[in-house]
Amino acid sequence: MTRINKFKAVMWFLVGFGAAVGIARFLSGLGATTNLTDLTPWGFWIGFDVMGGVALAAGGFVVAAVVYVFHLKEFKPISRAAVLTAFLGYVAVVGGLLFDLGLPWNIWHMIVYWNPGSPLFEVGWCVMLYTTVLALEFAPVVLEMANHPILGRIHGFLKRFTLPLVILGIMLSTLHQSSLGSLALIMPHRLPPLYYTPILPVLFFISAVGLGLMVVMVEASVTSYLYQREQETDLLAKLGKGASAVLWLYFVVRIGELAVSGELGLLWEGSFTSNLYIVELLLSTVVPALLFLHPRVSGSAGGLFSAAVIGVLGFVLNRTAVAGLAMQAGIGDHYFPSWMEFAVSFAIVAAAALAFMFLAERLKVWEKPALSPSDFSKAAPLLEPNGELWVPDPAAGIYMGRPARLSLAFVIGAALAFAISPSRAFESAEPVPSPARPALVSSAVMVIDGDRDGDFVQFEHNRHIAFMGDDASCGKCHHMRLPKSKAGPCADCHRDMDGQTDIFNHDEHASGLGGNKGCMTCHIDPYKPKTRAVAGRCFECHGDMVAKGSRVKLKNESFAVPAPSYRNAMHKMCITCHQEKAAKNPALKGLDQCANCHRVTPGASDPKHPDFVPAFKERYKAQDQETGHPI
Amino acid sequence: MTKAILTDVTRCIGCESCVKACVEEYHLGEYEKFRWVRGDGLSASRFCSVLRRPGRLYVRKQCRHCIEPACASACPVGALHRLPNGPVVYDKEKCLGCRYCMMACPYGIPRYEWESPVPGIRKCIMCYKRLEQGRQPACTEACPVKATIFGDRNDLLNEAKARIKANPGKYKHKVFGEKEVGGTSVLYISPVDLNFLFLGGESRTEVFPKLTEAAMHAVPPVFLAMGALMGGLWWVCERREKNMAKKRGPDDHRPPGNGQGGGAVDTEGDQAQPGGTANQETPGEEGPGK
Numbered sequence: 001m002t003r004i005n006k007f008k009a010v011m012w013f014l015v016g017f018g019a020a021v022g023i024a025r026f027l028s029g030l031g032a033t034t035n036l037t038d039l040t041p042w043g044f045w046i047g048f049d050v051m052g053g054v055a056l057a058a059g060g061f062v063v064a065a066v067v068y069v070f071h072l073k074e075f076k077p078i079s080r081a082a083v084l085t086a087f088l089g090y091v092a093v094v095g096g097l098l099f100d101l102g103l104p105w106n107i108w109h110m111i112v113y114w115n116p117g118s119p120l121f122e123v124g125w126c127v128m129l130y131t132t133v134l135a136l137e138f139a140p141v142v143l144e145m146a147n148h149p150i151l152g153r154i155h156g157f158l159k160r161f162t163l164p165l166v167i168l169g170i171m172l173s174t175l176h177q178s179s180l181g182s183l184a185l186i187m188p189h190r191l192p193p194l195y196y197t198p199i200l201p202v203l204f205f206i207s208a209v210g211l212g213l214m215v216v217m218v219e220a221s222v223t224s225y226l227y228q229r230e231q232e233t234d235l236l237a238k239l240g241k242g243a244s245a246v247l248w249l250y251f252v253v254r255i256g257e258l259a260v261s262g263e264l265g266l267l268w269e270g271s272f273t274s275n276l277y278i279v280e281l282l283l284s285t286v287v288p289a290l291l292f293l294h295p296r297v298s299g300s301a302g303g304l305f306s307a308a309v310i311g312v313l314g315f316v317l318n319r320t321a322v323a324g325l326a327m328q329a330g331i332g333d334h335y336f337p338s339w340m341e342f343a344v345s346f347a348i349v350a351a352a353a354l355a356f357m358f359l360a361e362r363l364k365v366w367e368k369p370a371l372s373p374s375d376f377s378k379a380a381p382l383l384e385p386n387g388e389l390w391v392p393d394p395a396a397g398i399y400m401g402r403p404a405r406l407s408l409a410f411v412i413g414a415a416l417a418f419a420i421s422p423s424r425a426f427e428s429a430e431p432v433p434s435p436a437r438p439a440l441v442s443s444a445v446m447v448i449d450g451d452r453d454g455d456f457v458q459f460e461h462n463r464h465i466a467f468m469g470d471d472a473s474c475g476k477c478h479h480m481r482l483p484k485s486k487a488g489p490c491a492d493c494h495r496d497m498d499g500q501t502d503i504f505n506h507d508e509h510a511s512g513l514g515g516n517k518g519c520m521t522c523h524i525d526p527y528k529p530k531t532r533a534v535a536g537r538c539f540e541c542h543g544d545m546v547a548k549g550s551r552v553k554l555k556n557e558s559f560a561v562p563a564p565s566y567r568n569a570m571h572k573m574c575i576t577c578h579q580e581k582a583a584k585n586p587a588l589k590g591l592d593q594c595a596n597c598h599r600v601t602p603g604a605s606d607p608k609h610p611d612f613v614p615a616f617k618e619r620y621k622a623q624d625q626e627t628g629h630p631i
Numbered sequence: 632m633t634k635a636i637l638t639d640v641t642r643c644i645g646c647e648s649c650v651k652a653c654v655e656e657y658h659l660g661e662y663e664k665f666r667w668v669r670g671d672g673l674s675a676s677r678f679c680s681v682l683r684r685p686g687r688l689y690v691r692k693q694c695r696h697c698i699e700p701a702c703a704s705a706c707p708v709g710a711l712h713r714l715p716n717g718p719v720v721y722d723k724e725k726c727l728g729c730r731y732c733m734m735a736c737p738y739g740i741p742r743y744e745w746e747s748p749v750p751g752i753r754k755c756i757m758c759y760k761r762l763e764q765g766r767q768p769a770c771t772e773a774c775p776v777k778a779t780i781f782g783d784r785n786d787l788l789n790e791a792k793a794r795i796k797a798n799p800g801k802y803k804h805k806v807f808g809e810k811e812v813g814g815t816s817v818l819y820i821s822p823v824d825l826n827f828l829f830l831g832g833e834s835r836t837e838v839f840p841k842l843t844e845a846a847m848h849a850v851p852p853v854f855l856a857m858g859a860l861m862g863g864l865w866w867v868c869e870r871r872e873k874n875m876a877k878k879r880g881p882d883d884h885r886p887p888g889n890g891q892g893g894g895a896v897d898t899e900g901d902q903a904q905p906g907g908t909a910n911q912e913t914p915g916e917e918g919p920g921k
Binding site: 026027028029030031032036037038039041042065068069070071100101102103104106107109110113114115116117118119120121122124163167168170171172174175178179182183185186187188189190198201330331333593594595598 | 644645646647648666667668669673674701704705706707708709710725726727728729730731733734735737739742743744745746747748749750751775776829830831833835837839840842843844845846847849850853854857858861862864865868869872
């Protein structure tokens with residue numbers, strides 16, 4: 001009993017943790033909870049929960065076929081558990097899908113809005129129908145427990161339709177197991193050639209059969225361990241033999257396809273994709289197929305279990321690879337699931353396991369009941385949902401309430417904590433800062449490369465000086481922010497090319513004022529915290545920061561002035577003036593058009609300045625080597 | 632009467648007036664957060680962007696409005712569809728948010744509102760509402776140097792070819808978008824290859840919807856064939872079992888078609904199939920693979 005209780009405790013923990021994350025996912029959206037991006041829109045939830053989940057639930061139709069179509073009645077004892085596993089597996093898949101869909105409340109749209117050309121449409125319908133079929137297949141097991149005459153009649157009615165239901169289930173499974181492979185057929189640009197093949201649907205179907213058998217083995221082994229049932233070792237060995245045959249067929253088809261399309265050489269490429277392919281093929285197919293044939297493995301419960309687990313994990317890896325893992329190398333994006341994606345996925349698996357145990361303990365899933373009636377009463381009080389929880393306090397033993405309620409409160413509290421924290425808290429990547437590069441000045445023209453692509457806007461400095469009124473005009477454009485400076489580089493304050501920066505450089509000021517001695521120069525009131533808000537204003541020291549009559553206006557409220565990006569600063573500087581002039585003077589129409597400045601630099605084709613741009617480029621290159629920025 | 636957009640890369644000056652016009656037309660906000668957006672400047676709040684390429688080239692990136700759109704074929708509920716006059720448009724009312732369109736698009740165009748708890752797909756819709764009013768898209772209207780122009784697809788193709796013919800040294804001798812992925816309604820002429828516009832960086836000539844079409848057409852026959860195969864196998868097994876039971880003696884009491892006896896333990900007669908396990912399983916699994 002403790003075995004089961006420990007296992008259930010772990011499962012409940014996973015469910016509670018995942019539920020908290022799950023609530024946060026619906027409150028704050030997919031972006032905050034997953035590591036998905038525009039280039040990797042499908043991740044772990046599709047790869048593992050949906051693609052893996054459907055494959056893992058293949059045991060139901062395989063065992064049903066073995067028992068009812070092929071009349072191998074010896075497998076009957078494990079068939080009910082297999083069908084139940086499949087049913088819960090599909091429910092879990094749909095549950096997982098609800099987390100992954102952006103608008104899950106629209107999932108029923110698949111029933112009314114049809115697009116029969118879409119593989120996903122077909123998968124959706126088949127999963128819907130097959131889940132219903134599985135429910136009907138399993139319903140007799142529930143109904144046989146009831147003593148009501150009407151339920152008894154329904155039970156008899158359903159029983160009569162077992163065979164047609166089984167066959168319908170096989171038909172539907174064939175379709176959607178293979179269609180999961182068809183999903184990837186429209187992604188030749190994402191899936192590397194090693195994985196992309198027109199026979200993906202066939203491969204998916206064959207592997208689903210083999211995987212289904214292995215999943216049944218794992219499920220039977222785990223439950224016989226948990227419930228201390230007698231291990232059906234010889235039955236499982238037979239399943240293993242069958243799985244081995246299917247796996248070899250799968251291996252031959254898969255490698256054969258590679259050989260026929262001449263892609264066998266890609267296996268030895270040594271790239272991420274080829275290594276993934278080899279590891280995944282070994283784990284899913286070769287290793288279990290070999291192990292199942294070995295007499296020492298097929299004779300022992302542990303051996304069979306281990307071999308089946310290897311195969312199951314291998315196929316989960318296979319499905320995850322086709323759904324996205326193998327695409328990583330080709331599209332230049334790097335995706336690794338966030339811990340929240342793992343939490344939700346594991347919670348779904350745990351919930352399915354708990355549901356299985358709940359039903360297995362109450363229905364006749366196996367020949368012998370899973371728990372004897374006395375076992376029920378022996379359940380540990382702490383884990384009983386309605387038991388009372390006491391804190392082991394030596395003094396008083398304070399009553400804390402029911403664990404179920406406490407757990408629920410924890411889940412909701414944790415979820416709210418996630419959900420209301422700013423989405424910044426979940427961010428993993430920030431834009432790379434790109435320091436600004438000041439304009440280069442020659443005697444007559446200035447070149448400004450506002451976006452650092454090596455292409456320049458020419459600014460005819462001399463003409464502007466003449467136009468604005470010679471030496472007296474500097475202040476009209478420049479701040480003159482330092483004493484005696486007429487043109488400090490704009491990039492001193494507009495430090496970032498693309499993003500806002502802080503105008504105020506605290507470190508420079510602190511060191512200039514003599515380190516800690518100088519704090520009081522700006523943070524005048526010694527009794528207030530030394531923040532921006534209580535500091536003096538720039539103007540109080542720098543009276544000459546902005547020249548008289550300057551177009552540049554500096555806000556004087558406080559230090560909290562963000563400097564616009566270098567690009568925006570340059571842009572605005574020119575454009576405002578140009579717009580005014582163009583509006584005033586009809587002859588200058590077009591002065592405010594982008595194309596007025598953003599021309600292909602004349603230097604490139606202008607015979608008068610053949611070396612103009614290359615010369616500047618060289619200078620930039622040297623500068624970039626110093627600062628380490630790419631041109 | 633397919634409408635189209637032609638972008639002449641040699642004429643573009645990279646001023647991003649088209650981007651600005653688009654942002655104003657659809658009231659798009661700030662740039663999306665970096666962590667969801669990748670490189671090319673497109674995002675849920677930018678339907679077109681200008682890529683800067685070496686050699687002073689500016690290439691406008693936007694939805695290509697494929698003639699046979701992969702996104703529309705992938706969408707399980709038909710939320711994306713192509714209008715007869717060209718634009719591939721999106722209907723959030725139908726959308727499930729499955730993002731299969733994003734996986735399917737050869738150019739990686741559809742973007743997602745990752746930040747929203749009620750997210751949808753965002754992408755260029757060729758201003759189809761303006762087209763209905765007989766106006767041209769906001770971006771082509773805004774271009775100050777007519778680098779990107781709007782018109783009938785056939786006219787634009789002719790125009791593109793005429794420009795290439797008039798200036799053969801200046802352009803690659805190919806109208807990008809004429810044939811790729813079955814033809815697109817957004818065409819380019821360029822002095823360099825534009826393969827970088829494809830997701831994965833390789834030019835694709837396959838018609839994407841056709842790739843899944845074969846598999847989808849096989850669905851009904853496979854469905855029926857599997858049913859027939861399973862029914863047939865059941866019949867064969869049933870008959871064999873009956874014959875064997877008859878041979879052994881009159882202890883077979885099960886009526887045909889009711890194979891399971893309500894969970895009752897079956898007669899031991901089943902054991903009379905030595906080595907039958909593996910042999911009998913394989914034909915069933917092999918069947919559809921052939």
